[in-house]
Every structure is written in C-alpha cells, then in structure tokens.
Amino acid sequence: MKRLAVFASGRGSNFRAIVDHTRMGILENLEVTLLVTNDANAPAIASARENKIPSAYIEGVLGRKFVTKQEREQARNEFDEKAVALLKQEHIDLVALAGFMQVLGHGIIDAFRWRIMNIHPAKDLVRFGGRGMFGERVHAAVLKSGMKESGCTIHYVDESIDGGPVVLQSTVLVEPTDTPETLAERILIQEHRTYSKAIQLHVDEKIKVADGKVLIDWSGGWEEKWNRRQEPFICSQMQKQLKQGALVKPAA
Numbered sequence: 639m640k641r642l643a644v645f646a647s648g649r650g651s652n653f654r655a656i657v658d659h660t661r662m663g664i665l666e667n668l669e670v671t672l673l674v675t676n677d678a679n680a681p682a683i684a685s686a687r688e689n690k691i692p693s694a695y696i697e698g699v700l701g702r703k704f705v706t707k708q709e710r711e712q713a714r715n716e717f718d719e720k721a722v723a724l725l726k727q728e729h730i731d732l733v734a735l736a737g738f739m740q741v742l743g744h745g746i747i748d749a750f751r752w753r754i755m756n757i758h759p760a761k762d763l764v765r766f767g768g769r770g771m772f773g774e775r776v777h778a779a780v781l782k783s784g785m786k787e788s789g790c791t792i793h794y795v796d797e798s799i800d801g802g803p804v805v806l807q808s809t810v811l812v813e814p815t816d817t818p819e820t821l822a823e824r825i826l827i828q829e830h831r832t833y834s835k836a837i838q839l840h841v842d843e844k845i846k847v848a849d850g851k852v853l854i855d856w857s858g859g860w861e862e863k864w865n866r867r868q869e870p871f872i873c874s875q876m877q878k879q880l881k882q883g884a885l886v887k888p889a890a
C-alpha cells in the first residue's frame with residue numbers, strides 16, 4: 639500500500655476527489671495518509687477531518703509580509719524542512735500538490751525527486767503557468783489570449799515553476815460566452831478525473847522519467863481498465879451537476 643500526502647491551501651476540491659477515488663475503490667493500493675496545509679483556515683482541513691485523515695498545518699509564506707527577500711526565503715526553507723521531516727516520519731511515498739499556493743524549494747524537491755506531482759488549471763504551461771499564475775488569473779489570461787482550448791495538466795515538480803515533466807493533460811474547449819468562473823468550473827471537473835488517473839499510474843509504477851520527459855507504459859489495457867473503474871466517480875460528478883442544474887436531464 640503506497641502512502642499519499644496531499645498539500646492544499648484552500649477549498650480542497652481536488653483533495654476531496656482523490657479521497658473519493660480511494661473511498662470508492664477506484665484508486666487502488668493507495669492510502670491518503672496526510673493533508674498538509676500552509677493555511678490554518680483552509681476548508682480542506684474540514685474535509686480531512688470528515689474523512690478521518692490527519693492534517694498538519696505548517697506555517698509557510700502564504701498571507702505573510704516580509705521585509706526582505708532573505709526573510710521570505712528563510713520562512714520558505716523552514717516550511718520545507720518541517721514538511722520533509724513530517725513526510726519521512728509518515729513514510730510518505732508520493733506527494734500531490736492540490737491548490738497548494740506556495741513554491742517548493744530545492745531541498746524538498748530533491749528529497750522527493752519525481753515523487754511530487756502538481757495540478758495546474760491550464761494546458762499551455764509556458765504561457766499560462768509560472769510565478770503568479772494560479773486560480774482564476776490563469777483562466778482570465780487564457781480568455782484574454784483568445785485561445786480556443788484550455789484544460790489541466792498534471793506534472794512532476796522540478797526546480798522550475800510549473801515546468802516539470804508532464805504526466806497527463808485534459809482538454810476543455812473555450813466557449814465564446816465563457817467567463818473565468820465558467821471556464822474554471824468546467825476545467826475543475828476534468829481536474830478531479832485526471833489527477834487520480836495520474837496518481838494511479840504512478841502507484842502502478844507505469845511512469846518513467848528520462849531526459850526530463852515522462853514515458854508511460856500503457857500496456858495490458860491499463861487505460862481501458864482505469865476508465866471502467868472510474869465510471870462510478872464520473873456518474874457521481876454528473877449527478878451533482880444535475881442537482882446544481884448545470885446539466886439538462888435528457889427527455890424521458
């Protein structure tokens with residue numbers, strides 16, 4: 639059984655989707671062991687409690703003001719050191735950043751090389767990733783650019799910001815009437831499906847990283863089996879959308 643820690647700073651819907659995949663028996667051979675947050679008031683903490691998953695708050699740089707760059711760096715390093723100690727103590731195999739609003743330093747990246755994944759709500763990480771590109775800012779930039787499609791990317795974390803080897807991407811078409819909020823909503827649905835798939839590929843040791851690129855072994859009908867297993871989760875997502883009136887019920 640592999641042990642996963644999720645790092646989240648906010649709402650935590652990706653965290654919940656991963657937990658749901660394990661609860662529904664879709665994500666196999668994986669236990670969500672720990673939630674780490676750098677915001678003591680993150681709603682994700684309540685989700686962890688509901689699911690009896692321990693959470694740890696480690697103060698980072700989020701929401702704090704620093705007089706000098708060095709002070710900021712020191713606070714970041716202190717977060718990283720405490721996080722590495724906790725991850726080692728908890729025998730964590732894989733870390734999933736899910737709406738984690740803080741750049742990780744070299745120490746933690748090196749200690750968990752190719753064992754930290756991140757999700758970003760865009761496909762073009764050169765244009766719509768990097769420092770300061772998070773949440774709705776990403777979608778506003780995509781709309782402003784006139785791109786016809788966007789989506790989400792799961793990648794391993796390296797020393798660049800949003801530039802590590804890409805594991806999986808999903809595409810969402812941009813509608814002419816989209817606002818950053820409507821685009822974010824449709825992409826989030828794909829995020830919730832795609833992150834668990836990437837995590838399962840990692841857990842199943844189907845991913846190799848060579849020369850900064852990801853190679854996936856899809857042999858043995860892996861994807862078909864995954865799609866079949868994931869159907870109940872997709873149905874539950876659609877039921878929620880129906881309840882919210884976001885889907886039109888087909889005529890009987």
Ligand code: GAR
Binds near residue numbers: 649650738759771776
């Ligand atoms: C998600 O859309 C995620 O892709 C994005 O923040 C949101 C978190 O939502 N991450 C970034 O922008 C990172 N650069 P959640 O808290 O509901 O999972």
